[in-house]
Amino acid sequence: MVQEVKQEFWRWPETNWVNPNIDWEKGKLITAGVDVGSVSTQAVVMVDGEPFAFGNTRTGSDSPTSAWTGVNFALEKTDLKVDNIDYTIGTGYGRVNVPMAQQAITEITCHARGANFMYGPEVRTVMDMGGQDCKAINVDERGKVLNFIMNDKCAAGTGRGMEVFADLIRVPVWEIGPRSFNISKEPPMISSTCVVFAKSEVIGLLEAGTPENEIMAAYCSAMAHRIMELLNRLGVKEKFVITGGIAKNEGVVKRLEKELKIKTAEQVWYNKQYRDKNIPFDTQIAGAIGAALFGNALLGMGKAKSARKA
Amino acid sequence: MIVAGIDVGGKNVHIVIKKDGQTLGKGAGPTGIKKAEAVEQLYDEVLKKAGLKRKDVERVVATGSSAKRVAFASGFIPDAAADARGVIKQIPTARTIIDVGAEEGRAIKVSAEGKVLDFAINEKCAAGTGTFVEAMSRALEISVEELAKIALESTQAIPMNAQCAVFGESEVVSLIHQKITKPDISRAVMDAIAGRIGSVARIVGLEKDVVMVGGMAKNAGFVDSLKKTIEMPVAVPEDPDYIGAMGAAEAALAGAMTEEAKTKVVEKETITGGKA
Numbered sequence: 208m209v210q211e212v213k214q215e216f217w218r219w220p221e222t223n224w225v226n227p228n229i230d231w232e233k234g235k236l237i238t239a240g241v242d243v244g245s246v247s248t249q250a251v252v253m254v255d256g257e258p259f260a261f262g263n264t265r266t267g268s269d270s271p272t273s274a275w276t277g278v279n280f281a282l283e284k285t286d287l288k289v290d291n292i293d294y295t296i297g298t299g300y301g302r303v304n305v306p307m308a309q310q311a312i313t314e315i316t317c318h319a320r321g322a323n324f325m326y327g328p329e330v331r332t333v334m335d336m337g338g339q340d341c342k343a344i345n346v347d348e349r350g351k352v353l354n355f356i357m358n359d360k361c362a363a364g365t366g367r368g369m370e371v372f373a374d375l376i377r378v379p380v381w382e383i384g385p386r387s388f389n390i391s392k393e394p395p396m397i398s399s400t401c402v403v404f405a406k407s408e409v410i411g412l413l414e415a416g417t418p419e420n421e422i423m424a425a426y427c428s429a430m431a432h433r434i435m436e437l438l439n440r441l442g443v444k445e446k447f448v449i450t451g452g453i454a455k456n457e458g459v460v461k462r463l464e465k466e467l468k469i470k471t472a473e474q475v476w477y478n479k480q481y482r483d484k485n486i487p488f489d490t491q492i493a494g495a496i497g498a499a500l501f502g503n504a505l506l507g508m509g510k511a512k513s514a515r516k517a
Numbered sequence: 518m519i520v521a522g523i524d525v526g527g528k529n530v531h532i533v534i535k536k537d538g539q540t541l542g543k544g545a546g547p548t549g550i551k552k553a554e555a556v557e558q559l560y561d562e563v564l565k566k567a568g569l570k571r572k573d574v575e576r577v578v579a580t581g582s583s584a585k586r587v588a589f590a591s592g593f594i595p596d597a598a599a600d601a602r603g604v605i606k607q608i609p610t611a612r613t614i615i616d617v618g619a620e621e622g623r624a625i626k627v628s629a630e631g632k633v634l635d636f637a638i639n640e641k642c643a644a645g646t647g648t649f650v651e652a653m654s655r656a657l658e659i660s661v662e663e664l665a666k667i668a669l670e671s672t673q674a675i676p677m678n679a680q681c682a683v684f685g686e687s688e689v690v691s692l693i694h695q696k697i698t699k700p701d702i703s704r705a706v707m708d709a710i711a712g713r714i715g716s717v718a719r720i721v722g723l724e725k726d727v728v729m730v731g732g733m734a735k736n737a738g739f740v741d742s743l744k745k746t747i748e749m750p751v752a753v754p755e756d757p758d759y760i761g762a763m764g765a766a767e768a769a770l771a772g773a774m775t776e777e778a779k780t781k782v783v784e785k786e787t788i789t790g791g792k793a
Contacts, residue, residue, distance in 0.1 A: 362683035
């Protein structure tokens with residue numbers, strides 16, 4: 208019997224990382240942020256407000272397990288234990304079910320704060336493109352949310368829409384962005400808004416012999432256009448940044464920039480020290496960073512008590 | 518006079534051949550990718566079965582989302598106009614028509630003469646269309662027919678949170694994990710679509726008699742959910758999936774080769790906002 212190997216093209220690689228410049232045992236406050244999203248889960252551990260370790264994993268069948276997977280993955284290459292953490296804040300879709308957390312804060316608040324830390328206080332608009340929703344957030348210089356709008360009802364314009372497309376066209380999801388520029392001319396965008404109808408449209412294009420790369424370009428354009436609708440309603444101000452998984456897809460980002468006539472901020476740490484020490488930058492961890500920073504601030508102001516056990 | 522009505526929809530082609538009040542032949546087949554070819558092939562098949570030749574047919578009126586693919590049509594009418602004519606011919610008391618096909622859901626307010634007074638349509642989103650049921654039946658690993666049947670055996674109403682068909686699939690999987698029975702999940706799927714089309718229908722206003730047509734009208738579980746959602750009786754004509762083709766044939770007989778209908782396109786509101 209021939210066994211069919213099912214390749215999952217949507218599967219993006221999980222990553223973790225430790226900051227070698229920090230000795231956590233010398234730190235005063237160790238805080239963690241755990242962002243349990245609908246598709247991915249991130250855990251960030253900070254020592255006195257500096258990023259120490261992070262892990263980016265796929266969300267499993269339930270929030271508590273996913274939270275543990277994320278935290279254990281972040282701490283994998285360290286000797287820090289969960290019991291050594293002073294305060295943990297859960298955020299994201301599954302924030303109320305984060306077992307090691309003392310508190311939950313909405314992901315909109317955390318993403319705004321995290322983007323402020325990662326990209327700097329000049330950030331005014333944050334577009335968080337998540338697995339199953341997307342949010343456009345206007346923030347002030349301290350990373351405080353001024354107003355926001357979101358779509359959490361429709362898969363069009365979300366990471367999930369891109370995953371469905373990757374599986375359909377049988378191209379790994381991270382290759383879609385680069386390949387979408389490998390074309391002779393920019394094709395018209397996919398006209399269907401609905402992901403289900405877009406699938407039929409893509410099948411039609413494949414049948415008609417349209418080159419795969421052109422279809423990827425057409426899909427990326429449609430997604431950029433969809434996000435535009437959201438941003439136009441909110442009003443975009445520079446510095447404009449995109450967080451979340453889709454921020455890694457240049458096929459969508461560059462087309463969005465073109466349509467918006469606004470450049471997104473460079474995907475590098477605002478803090479020169481992190482940049483120089485090559486601390487990896489990951490657009491998906493903004494929520495978890497924000498959560499960990501809130502923990503640090505609460506402890507620092509004496510508004511929360513340390514839950515450290517060891 | 519012998520006429521043909523051809524309805525080229527998102528998923529299927531329906532053809533009806535009529536001689537005055539009498540139906541000489543009819544047939545249906547998948548639209549597929551090559552729509553024009555599918556139409557030609559089916560048309561010849563239906564004619565052959567009726568013992569007719571193309572030259573015997575005096576007028577051909579096409580309707581449906583891909584009506585223009587009928588190269589040999591002598592006239593085109595909008596879907597809503599075809600629905601209105603087709604329904605009024607069978608059920609003269611109809612005032613509201615709800616048509617749920619593979620890729621569209623629409624509600625039509627119709628006069629006693631079969632004239633379209635108002636209509637609203639959702640063609641942008643798979644929620645509230647037959648495609649939604651197909652996607653959910655895949656997640657449930659049962660056929661669409663089975664899903665429609667077992668929905669009637671449901672013992673409890675479970676609300677579905679997801680509106681989107683893509684998110685709905687994951688929700689169905691999680692309902693399976695929660696050990697919710699397949700009949701209850703099937704009912705939840707039907708209720709979700711009924712809710713969506715119900716809100717489209719409220720835009721034109723629900724007036725008795727309400728008649729349901731389109732492929733989804735053959736789905737007993739769905740018609741039951743629709744009745745409960747709109748809290749009104751819902752009549753289903755004979756061959757509800759052929760209504761568009763029958764209406765087109767009626768238009769051909771009446772010599773109404775071009776007709777217009779005003780559209781209200783409904784796009785679901787997916788954006789919410791707030792201040793923190």
